[in-house]
Amino acid sequence: MSSFLEISQLHKTFPTPKGPLTVVEDFNLKIRKGEFIALIGHSGCGKSTVLSMIAGLADISEGGIILSGKEVTDAGPDRGVVFQSPCLLPWMTAFENVMLGVNQVYYTASKLERTQIAEYYLSLVGLGDAMHKRSSELSQGMKQRCGIARAFALSPKMLLLDEPFGMLDNLTKMELQDVLLDLWQRDQKTALIVTHDVDEALYLADRVVMMTDGPNATVGDILEVNFPRPRNRKQLLEDPAYYAAREHLITFLEERSHHRPHRPAQDRPPAAPAPSAGGLRKLFGSFAST
Amino acid sequence: MNSQKFDHFVRRFVDLILLPCIGLGIVLVLWSISSATWAKELPSPTKTWEASKPYVVEPFAKRGEMDQGILRFTWYSLQLVAKGYVIALLIGTPIGFFLGLSKTFTKIFDPLIQILRPVSPLAWLPLGLVLFISMGKEAGTYGALFTIAICSMWPTVLNTAVGVRAVPQDYLNVGRVLKLSRWKTLTTILLPATLPYMFTGFRLSLGISWLVIVAAEMLTGTPGVGGFLWQEYNSLIYEHIILSIIVIGVVGFILDRLMSLVESRFKTA
Incomplete structure (x- = not known):
């Protein structure tokens, strides 16, 4: 599988008065050409930060992003x-x-x-x-x-959508999702959408990437979404597989997003337990949105 | 005319004409009482009107260098203000942009600005006269221009700086994604986004430059409303002091209204 966008060992650290804070840690992802990826996670987990780094609007603290053979260093119309x-x-x-x-x-x-x-x-x-x-x-x-x-x-070579429909009412949202899918299919673009809407992710994406909660957020799980295209909302809602996928995503968000994925002990030291304070989460939210 | 329309008409009449007239009436009464009792030298309203009549009825007459119709004097003053004001905008706007764009620039110049800002026009004028002493006879005019410019510049400087800082990061991100050149970012994003703030500054600056002109004319003796006021004080014609004050106030008010109109056009943009 040739990857069009390759994100490897991506880190984002913000300086704070209490020392550097790692918001995104060791984020790895490969995206094929023409693929539609949805990135979901709790608000403030750092998903928008990842998107900003791909867009070149936020500095990369560590690691790298390669888009069709070229390293991303700055923003640009591609x-x-x-x-x-x-x-x-x-x-x-x-x-x-x-x-x-x-x-x-x-x-x-x-x-x-x-x-x-x-x-x-x-x-x-x-x-x-x-x-x-x-x-x-x-x-x-x-x-x-x-x-x-x-x-x-x-x-552009790639489309980056940062919760594009988050401020819209449901009807408008569905209309615009169709507009987006229509254009995407017409132009055969590679796309990455950041969202916290499970249904939106399933309707649009080929793969849904689930992010763990911040700080030290990373890829927690990836779900392949194999519904045939062009997709039809009504058919999708009648498909039992849709509910299974939905269940999978919601379970992740509710239960598993708090834990970092298991990794071999010799690979790297075990991650520090994530602080559970809600206030901290809010802090990251404000970072991620800036 | 139906009754609803009539009601509306009456309310507007009361709001815009009747109530302001009551305020005017109160002042006229206090003024008359004062001139009749404790301030014997203060001319009464009727005396003021009689002495002012030739200046108001023939507003553009020119009987001598310091004996001209009141609007003619106003016109001289407005010309001087316009020049000083334009200088203030030309210098103040770029400074405001630099302050808004560069933190280092702000750290270098902001303390200086904060110290110079509260200095009174009366303090700047002698310095202006000294600065342009080599101009000989014109020193007064240049000194006045210098004073108007330096005093009226600050609101433009500060509001422009605030406006530039308030440009949403989102707009700038659009510029970065599109890889706009610096110049293009300035003209298509920064400048339009800052315009409403700039115009607030321009309006406040205009108010100050009108405030300063009078002081400047008083001290330099150039013909204009301020110069006239000071001359008539020295000639003991106190009625004309009051006439000048009223004219200065009305003109200042009109200028402010005009600028508000321009400003509101840009606010909606």
Whole structure:
């Protein structure tokens, strides 16, 4: 299996007044080209931190990330990021927001071609009629549609989605999941989505990566999701295997996420027991979101 | 006119005209009583109006260097303010940006700014005159400009700095993901995101520069509302002091309203 994205021995340490704090420890993951991965875990466990490091927006403390043969050192448009808050520039229209990225990536293309690229993706996400509205006038769901269009329009090697639908109501969320899957299938992108929604992870992903609780969070378990594509929400809900998978994920989150996975004693010293204080968890939450 | 519309009309009339007039009336009464009792030298409202009439009725007349219509004087003052104000913005905005962007820059200059900020225009003016002493006759004008600029700059500097610091990290991350150049990040992200703060600073700065002009004109004797006020004090024509004060207040109020309009346009952006 050739891996498109390889994360090896990834560590993230934050300095605190009480000394360095390891939020993510020894995180290893290989992702195939075209694969859709969901990263789930409790809020504040460090999953967004992992995504930020892949995006190049957060420094890597130790270890490395290789994306299609090149080490990740900085942010760049080869990784399209969809942020939790859609992060559109409110003084621009939806179209201008997408064009900002398109102009950067396709700087050799003619103005007409660039306009067409932006319009194409905006209409694919269903903003064909609203693309010239100021983004501050768009609803939350429309903003996130625009965020998705912006990420895809960069024609990135990889898509990184940081809880993209966390702020949306359930109906909008389901609509946007379909928009996302549709585009993903059309463009054959490799994608990584961070979420804490078990159903979202199962509906979207080929593999669900479960993270243990922080600090010292790492990969706790990986679940293969083999439902046929294109997926149909209704069929999925009738499939007993869906409930088994759901059960697996929820059991992990409720019971096993507190324990680090077992490793051979000679490999490395046993991990320190994770502090159980809820306050600490909150602290990491604020780190992870910055 | 239906009754609801009429009610609305009455309420607006009361709010915008009747109530403010009551306030004005109270001041006029106190003023009259004062001039009739304990402040004998204070001209009464009617005397003030009579002495001011030629300046108000012919606001643009020019009878002599220091004997001109009140709006003509105001116009001189506004021109001087405009120049000093523009200098303040041109210097203050970039300083604000640097303060917002660089922690080192802030550590170097912030203490200095905090110390210079509370210094009164009356203290800056003599220094300005000394600085431009080589200009000869023009020293007064340059000194006044210097004073206006340095006193009115601070709100722009500080608000711009706050605005730059308040740009959400998310917006900057967008710039990093798209690999925007420094210049592009500045013009497409930082500047538009900071504009509302900058305009708050610009409005406060304008208020201060109008405040300073009067002091500057009083001391340098350049023609303008402030110069007129000081001259009439020396000539014992106290009515014109009151006239000048009213004009200065009204003009300041209008300037502030105008800037608020501009500011609110950018707030919604």
